[in-house]
Amino acid sequence: MRASLLFVAAAASLSAQVPYERILRASSQPENWLTYSGNYQAHRYSTLDQITRSNVQRLRTAWMYQMSHHKVETSPLVFDGIMYITEPPNDVTALDLRTGRPVWSYRRPVPAVPLCCGEVNRGVAALDDQLFLGTLDAHLVALDMKTGRVRWDVAVADYKTAHSITLAPLAIKDKVVVGIAGAEYGIRGFLDAYDAKTGKRAWRFWTVPGPGEPGIETWSGESWRTGGAPTWVTGSYDPEAHLLYWGTGNPGPDFRGDTRAGDNLFSDCLIAVDADTGKLRWYFQFVPHDVNDIDATEIPVLVDAAFRGRPRKLVLFGNRNGFYYILDRLTGEFLLARQFATQTWAKGLDERGRPIRNPASVPSPEGAVVYPDDDGAANWYSPSYSPQTGLFYQNAREKGGIYFLTDAPFEPGKRFMGASRRPIPGEEPWGALRALDAFTGEKKWEFRLASPPWSGILSTAGGVVFSGDLEGNFFALDAASGQPLWRFQTGGAIYANPITYMSEGRQYVAIAAGGAILAFALD
């Protein structure tokens, strides 16, 4: 009874509206967190400066919200007094910012779906009066923002063929853009946009071209049918150029290239597509003919800056393959790359950014030692770009593996890998939060972590960088020097991105850890 009264009272007080124009101006209203990465440019940086490097030691838990799962990758949205999170497997909950108490929950039954990496979801998108959720059974669902009730629910793909959605969709103008996962099961990848009002599909860009389409010549035989190239991490958006930037994942089978001779476009690429039509404007392939499962499904960070003395529109990209890249985001021109973590798969990159392959890193019957392992030097978790420091903060994973070639028979819904992995004997994997000069890739400092991390990074105008580790620490570093300033042991491994917002005059920082969301503010 008490719960239902709470529901009625809170629902009545809600009048949340997130028009497109509001998301466009996200950086100028830092009290909210309106889209996955904080702004369309994916900076995961906030101009809020109430919490600073000199007072962050006073950060205390304001509230916690507990879930029933223990691996939570959600990145919350916050606006108009409410925080919106996803809970595993496919639920959405609205939380009262003052108390952390739930306002409503959408609970979705999920069938048995083949998933590579757990029943995870990274958050919702908001547009106008709706929230958008991608589901493990490959649906896109629109919810009424006030009540969590379903407005529409469309199948993006067939989950029985191991298509799934784990990312937070990206809502732009009048569309909802959503990517797909399932390359470990031989799906053919794509990026979709849906009409936000009706759920009708507006366009689809196949990340593996079909017969007659440009790029098909990079796939031998029929291999394109199971070519992978998924799009399972939220991209970014340049409203002026009206281009979407999205990373694509590995070709299938992950580790066995003999059945798919060629560069395997558009796997392991950054693609720029027209937001209205889904037409490809340009692509840059980081790893042609990948046999190490080093998806380029990281966050493209859009920055306008002088580069080598000339004002340019850049995209910055900390890649799972161990290199940090800078491209011209209007043309895709390769400008710079610099290694930021241990890697052995490439002997280097040529002047156009194409890798010079190390043949010893190709999985073989005898076993090939490869750095990074297939969890990558980076992964889906977000980096952060601070215009204040000019640094690009990247969590790096230092871990290798030994890869033994296996058969890769294709059967829909079953694993399509092509290698087995063994740990490197005696190796103790580790990690580090690294601060790179955003425009040279040079490492300025690092903060060492006991194990390879799965947490994203938030930087703020208070001169503070927030991140977490698998040992449960949520911590703050000096954004300029990397010196540790504050820590809190959450008691659960952190697999999530931090955010920040204001509520009733106080700045909060929030993160999912273990099976909880925690919100912190100064005491």
Next chain:
Amino acid sequence: MRVFATCIIMLAASCAAWPQAPTEPTPQPRATPADLVAGGRIYGTQCASCHGTRGEGGRGPALARPRLLHAPDDMAMFHVIARGIPDSEMPGHWFTAREIWQVVAFVRTLGRVASEKPAGDPQRGGQLYSAKGGCPRCHTVAGRGGAVGPDLTDIGARRSLAYLREALLQPEAAVPDGFLQVELVTRDGRRITGVRLNEDAFSIQIRDFSDKFRSFWTEELSALNKQPGKSPMPSYTGAFTAAELEDLVAYLDSLRGLP
């Protein structure tokens, strides 16, 4: 085009045949050598990328163990393979019941040590373990003993006779995974050596060689030296006669876990 059409038909046919609910178990068949081969093949393509080629573990836990947390018996393992483990990265699998039983049979071989008959007398070995060897100072059997060294309660089920012999004669050639000797130097100059229990970016917890639990913030330390491959265990070369060594190996081999 014809190939494409055929493929679509095949896909549609196999889609229609798929279960949407997890596979239900059939009575467990006796595994034949052919079943083990088939199970090994499925394991290699479907399981080994997470659990390791020989079950050493990786993204998923090691399976080359006599006892598995989520699969204490074969029926439990069947359900784990069919349904996955909720709230973990272990997915359910759309295998037939026969395929699942083949994988179960194969996975059980991963944790099995080839059986050899030890030459020594386990009873005499047990006395040597407690008295002359002084082993309980550092090792636990059935919940009794020291905690610096690995628990030996089921060591006979996990290790071959050759490994046990080597561990006694050249302990540093047989340091188990996860065992790390560390030397800490505190800011006030104390030097403490022990076994790492836990470590993160801000702290470390160890069991020192007097079997005492110690916890330090990293700012309390001036040095933290990790010594992989080092072991505090002395070599028993020369400490035992050849016959005594075989008795001790026979005793360790007899440790098969709690009933």
